[in-house]
Amino acid sequence: MTQPIPMVEIWRGDLLESQHLGHAVVCDASGNVVEAWGDDEKVIYPRSSCKMLQALPLIESGAADAFGLTSEHLALSCASHQGAAIHTDRVQVWLNDLGLSVSDFRCGPQRPDDKEAHEALVRAGKNPCQIHNNCSGKHGGFLTLNKHLGAGSEYVEVDHPVQRAAKAAFEEMTGERSEFYGIDGCSAPNFSTSVTGLARAMARMAKPSGSDSRAQASTRLVDAMRAHPELVAGEGRACTELMRAMDGKVAIKTGAEAVFTAILPEQGLGMALKIVDGGTRAAEAAIAGLLVKYGVLDENHPMARKRMYGPILSRSGLHAGRIRLSPDFIQL
Amino acid sequence: MTQPIPMVEIWRGDLLESQHLGHAVVCDASGNVVEAWGDDEKVIYPRSSCKMLQALPLIESGAADAFGLTSEHLALSCASHQGAAIHTDRVQVWLNDLGLSVSDFRCGPQRPDDKEAHEALVRAGKNPCQIHNNCSGKHGGFLTLNKHLGAGSEYVEVDHPVQRAAKAAFEEMTGERSEFYGIDGCSAPNFSTSVTGLARAMARMAKPSGSDSRAQASTRLVDAMRAHPELVAGEGRACTELMRAMDGKVAIKTGAEAVFTAILPEQGLGMALKIVDGGTRAAEAAIAGLLVKYGVLDENHPMARKRMYGPILSRSGLHAGRIRLSPDFIQL
Numbered sequence: 001m002t003q004p005i006p007m008v009e010i011w012r013g014d015l016l017e018s019q020h021l022g023h024a025v026v027c028d029a030s031g032n033v034v035e036a037w038g039d040d041e042k043v044i045y046p047r048s049s050c051k052m053l054q055a056l057p058l059i060e061s062g063a064a065d066a067f068g069l070t071s072e073h074l075a076l077s078c079a080s081h082q083g084a085a086i087h088t089d090r091v092q093v094w095l096n097d098l099g100l101s102v103s104d105f106r107c108g109p110q111r112p113d114d115k116e117a118h119e120a121l122v123r124a125g126k127n128p129c130q131i132h133n134n135c136s137g138k139h140g141g142f143l144t145l146n147k148h149l150g151a152g153s154e155y156v157e158v159d160h161p162v163q164r165a166a167k168a169a170f171e172e173m174t175g176e177r178s179e180f181y182g183i184d185g186c187s188a189p190n191f192s193t194s195v196t197g198l199a200r201a202m203a204r205m206a207k208p209s210g211s212d213s214r215a216q217a218s219t220r221l222v223d224a225m226r227a228h229p230e231l232v233a234g235e236g237r238a239c240t241e242l243m244r245a246m247d248g249k250v251a252i253k254t255g256a257e258a259v260f261t262a263i264l265p266e267q268g269l270g271m272a273l274k275i276v277d278g279g280t281r282a283a284e285a286a287i288a289g290l291l292v293k294y295g296v297l298d299e300n301h302p303m304a305r306k307r308m309y310g311p312i313l314s315r316s317g318l319h320a321g322r323i324r325l326s327p328d329f330i331q332l
Numbered sequence: 333m334t335q336p337i338p339m340v341e342i343w344r345g346d347l348l349e350s351q352h353l354g355h356a357v358v359c360d361a362s363g364n365v366v367e368a369w370g371d372d373e374k375v376i377y378p379r380s381s382c383k384m385l386q387a388l389p390l391i392e393s394g395a396a397d398a399f400g401l402t403s404e405h406l407a408l409s410c411a412s413h414q415g416a417a418i419h420t421d422r423v424q425v426w427l428n429d430l431g432l433s434v435s436d437f438r439c440g441p442q443r444p445d446d447k448e449a450h451e452a453l454v455r456a457g458k459n460p461c462q463i464h465n466n467c468s469g470k471h472g473g474f475l476t477l478n479k480h481l482g483a484g485s486e487y488v489e490v491d492h493p494v495q496r497a498a499k500a501a502f503e504e505m506t507g508e509r510s511e512f513y514g515i516d517g518c519s520a521p522n523f524s525t526s527v528t529g530l531a532r533a534m535a536r537m538a539k540p541s542g543s544d545s546r547a548q549a550s551t552r553l554v555d556a557m558r559a560h561p562e563l564v565a566g567e568g569r570a571c572t573e574l575m576r577a578m579d580g581k582v583a584i585k586t587g588a589e590a591v592f593t594a595i596l597p598e599q600g601l602g603m604a605l606k607i608v609d610g611g612t613r614a615a616e617a618a619i620a621g622l623l624v625k626y627g628v629l630d631e632n633h634p635m636a637r638k639r640m641y642g643p644i645l646s647r648s649g650l651h652a653g654r655i656r657l658s659p660d661f662i663q664l
Contacts, residue, residue, distance in 0.1 A: 010589070010610060012514035015524055017377055018589050018610035021353075045349055108647030122454040133647060182344035183652035192347055257342070257350050277609035278342060278350035315440030315465060320515035 002039040007275065007329040008282035012312070012321035019326070020282035022258075024273035024290065027199040029207035031175055034269065037329060040196045044274045045182050047190055048080040049255030051138050052221045052263075053173050053201055054188075057165035058141045059217035063148030067098065073144075074224035075231040076137030080254060082234035083112025083132035090231070091131050094140045098147055105130035106156045107139045107186040114234055135186035137231075142188070158189045167191055172214075173201035185256060195272050198261060202270025205251075206263045222263050225251035238284040241303040242291065250296050252287060254280070260287035264296055285323050289330040299332055308332075334371040339607065339661040340614035344644070344653035351658070352614030354590075356605035356622065359531040361539035363507055366601065369661060372528045376606045377514050379522055381587030383410040383470050384553045384595075385505050385533055386520075389497035390473045391549035395480030399430065405476075406556035407563040408469030412586060414566035415444025415464035422563070423463050426472045430479055437462040438488045439471045439518040446566055467518035469563075474520070490521040499523055504546075505533035517588060527604050530593060534602025537583075538595045554595050557583035570616040573635040574623065582628050590615035596628055617655050621662040631664055640664075 004021035011017060023038030033040055046053075055077040058064050064074065073094060081087035095101060110133040112118045121128060130136060142155050142162050151161040158167075158181060167189070171178055174197030184190040193201075205222055208215030225232050229243035232253065239254055251263040258275035260283045271290050275282040288307040291297035297304050312321035325332065336353035343349060355370030365372055378385075387409040390396050396406065405426060413419035427433060442465040444450045453460060462468060474487050474494050483493040490499075490513060499521070503510055506529030516522040525533070537554055540547030557564050561575035564585070571586055583595040590607035592615045603622050607614040620639040623629035629636050644653035657664065 012377060012522075013512050015375065015377065015512040015514060017514070018608060020609050043347065045344060045347065106648060108649065110647050119454045122451045180345050180347040182347060182349070183646050183650050185646055185652070187646040187648045187650050187652075190344075275609075276350060277352050277607075277611050277614075279609050279611060282609075314515050314519040315442050315517055316438060316519045317440065318515050318519050320517070320519075 004038040004276045005328050006326035007037070008285045009324045009326050010312070010321060011324060017321065020275050020277060020279050022273055022275040022282065022286060023195045024271070024286065025195045025199040026290070026294070027196065027203040027270045029203045029209065029268045031200045031203065033196055036196070041194045042274065043179065043192050043194055044198070044259065045190045045192055045257070046198050046261070046272070047184060047255030047257055047259050048135070049253045049259040049261040049272070050170065050198065050201070051078040051080070051253060052205060052225065052251070053170045054138060054166045055141050055221055056169040056173070056214065056217050058145045059220055060213045061145055061148055061165070063145045066148055067144050069144065071224040071227050072231060073140070074221055075228035077141030078221055078225050078253065079137040079232045080134045081137060081231065082114040082134065082237060083110065083117050083128070084114035084234050085117060086230060087137065087234065088117070088131045091136045091140050098143060100143055102130050104143060104153070105133070105136065105139050106154065107133040107135050110134060133186055135188070139186065156188045163189050170201070173204050174198060175200050195274055198272035199270045202261050202263045202272060203268065204270070206265045206270050207268035222251050222265060225253070238307055242288060242297065242307070245301040245303040246291065246297050250291065252291070254283065258283035260284070262287060262291060264294065267294065267296070269294065281323070285325060286329065289325045289332065292332055293330050336370040336608045337660050338658035339369070340617045341656045341658050342644070342653060343656060349653065352607050352609060352611050354605055354607040354614065354618060355527045356603070356618065357527045357531040358622070358626070359528065359535040359602045361535045361541065361600045363532045363535065365528055368528070373526045374606065375511065375524050375526055376530070376591065377522045377524055377589070378530050378593070379516060379587030379589055379591050380412040380467070381585045381591040381593040381604070382502065382530065382533070383412070383585060384537060384557065384583070385502045386470060386498045387473050387553055388501040388505070388546065388549050390477045391552055392545045393477055393480055393497070395477045398480055399476050401476065403556040403559050404563060405472065406553055407560035409473030410553060410557050410585065411469040411564045412466045413469060413563065414446040414466065414569060415442065415460070416446035416449050416566050418562065419469065419566065420449070420463045423468045423472050430475060432475055434462050436475060436485070437465070437468065437471050438486065439465040439467050442466060465518055467520070471518065488520045495521050502533070505536050506530060507532050527606055530604035531602045534593050534595045534604060535600065536602070538597045538602050539600035554583050554597060557585070570639055574620060574629065574639070577633040577635040578623065578629050582623065584619060584623070586612070586615065592616070592619035594619060594623060596626065599626065599628070601626065613655070617657060618661065621657045621664065624664055625662050
């Protein structure tokens with residue numbers, strides 16, 4: 001088994017203070033590995049980085065069209081949003097349109113990461129609820145599919161038709177049988193795959209073959225993510241800022257415990273990476289580095305530099321340190 | 333150079349999802365290494381885990397007594413507090429007693445981690461200020477020493493008498509010449525040492541030799557930390573909870589980028605550890621494991637279990653995963 005490689009370094013003064021190891025794979029749409037670092041067969045949970053795969057049955061089943069979902073709904077179904085009003089307002093309308101309420105969610109409450117939304121809750125003396133959960137858009141998709149299927153209310157159980165459909169799509173796209181599953185932060189099952197399997201799935205999203213329902217669903221989801229970067233994450237977040245920096249040409253998605261995926265339609269490539277220690281700052285730096293290396297992100301774009309180089313400032317604004325891609329990984 | 337070893341594992345379902353590597357050293361008061369994992373000569377920044385060393389000149393100079401500092405002041409001077417009212421109220425009185433104001437601080441503003449304090453600020457429409465900085469107690473100590481010395485206002489500059497005194501004490505206690513320094517989050521310089529040097533300094537704090545001013549200052553600072561665990565960090569925090577779980581017998585201190593130190597007076601031992609990737613959850617699990625291994629923390633105390641084992645829950649409260657000490661590190 002190949003070991004993970006140093007990917008991202010944190011420097012303070014002239015000392016390497018911290019270091020992140022990881023695995024990364026770039027695949028083409030035939031499923032072949034174009035380039036790999038670390039152990040390309042490492043089995044991981046993609047966590048939220050595979051939401052676009054989990055959303056495939058929503059379209060393929062006919063549920064999305066039956067309920068008139070727009071590209072905004074589809075972007076939200078692939079989102080890890082930060083509970084800003086632009087996210088929660090849309091999810092609330094979606095629920096209303098389904099004739100459902102927040103109590104039909106099974107994702108659990110979460111404090112919004114969006115500063116304004118959080119402070120509005122505090123001022124109103126309200127607690128965060130399930131609609132603020134960063135996965136409430138994904139669960140909006142699950143509930144839509146569930147209504148279409150007419151299945152039971154406990155849609156996050158692993159043997160529920162909604163999750164069985166998500167797993168089938170996931171395995172078909174990764175080209176692997178998933179060996180493990182874990183309960184995600186939003187209580188839905190998350191299925192394991194190798195880093196290569198995840199990159200392969202992203203390449204197939206990037207360049208779907210044929211014109212069947214899978215190809216159409218893939219294209220619609222990727223187009224929705226690229227059209228609405230602000231819905232996929234939110235202001236200040238890596239997914240939103242980097243997708244904007246690439247002028248909507250590429251769709252990217254973060255996952256908990258430092259997973260990142262990228263879908264490059266023009267190149268017909270998919271990317272997946274996992275930082276071993278789960279450090280999000282490193283996953284963000286690493287995906288930015290890969291996107292620069294493959295020519296879709298300008299190294300000098302401020303949003304690219306922010307993720308790849310820092311700077312790290314003290315709380316009074318002094319320059320304290322910097323981020324750097326490890327030369328073992330990428331030399332730009 | 334010895335490589336870091338696996339120290340802490342994050343499991344989700346039956347899959348090892350993430351893993352943290354680290355270095356750790358236990359020293360006795362003679363400065364000898366009792367036990368070590370990874371590279372005991374690894375050079376690190378202790379960050380806030382060495383605040384008790386930075387506070388030595390405050391006492392040794394006579395400043396603490398000249399300004400009538402109590403054990404609460406001394407605990408705050410070693411603290412990374414979370415900006416709760418019990419912290420900021422005391423620091424404000426301290427500043428008043430010095431005839432100084434918040435604008436004399438050079439630590440920069442920081443949003444309180446304490447939920448109640450943060451929400452009170454939001455409701456009042458106020459921004460966090462420098463007194464909420466987790467290091468405002470340390471800076472209270474710096475300002476007290478500075479007033480005693482009659483030196484200039486820019487007390488965080490590396491060649492300022494306050495920082496020169498801190499560096500001298502640090503090097504004497506670690507027994508090493510510090511090669512690097514970095515700007516800490518609070519803008520004060522933070523000096524490098526090896527993991528062994530840091531553990532050695534903690535052992536010397538645990539069992540000071542002789543009855544000179546260094547020995548007295550060490551004992552007063554360690555006693556203050558042990559007497560006021562709630563001032564050293566705050567409710568819900570690892571330092572506070574684990575010190576309470578050990579009935580005040582041991583002083584422990586976290587540092588940014590996943591450093592942890594422990595001072596064991598009864599055993600005459602000092603501990604220091606660094607997680608390579610800067611993941612705080614792993615530093616907390618690892619120090620708890622070391623304290624259990626050395627017989628000062630009950631493995632079954634709920635606060636020990638919380639750090640060493642989790643559980644990791646989904647946002648709706650389902651059991652999703654667990655933390656585990658790597659068997660390469662400690663088998664309990």
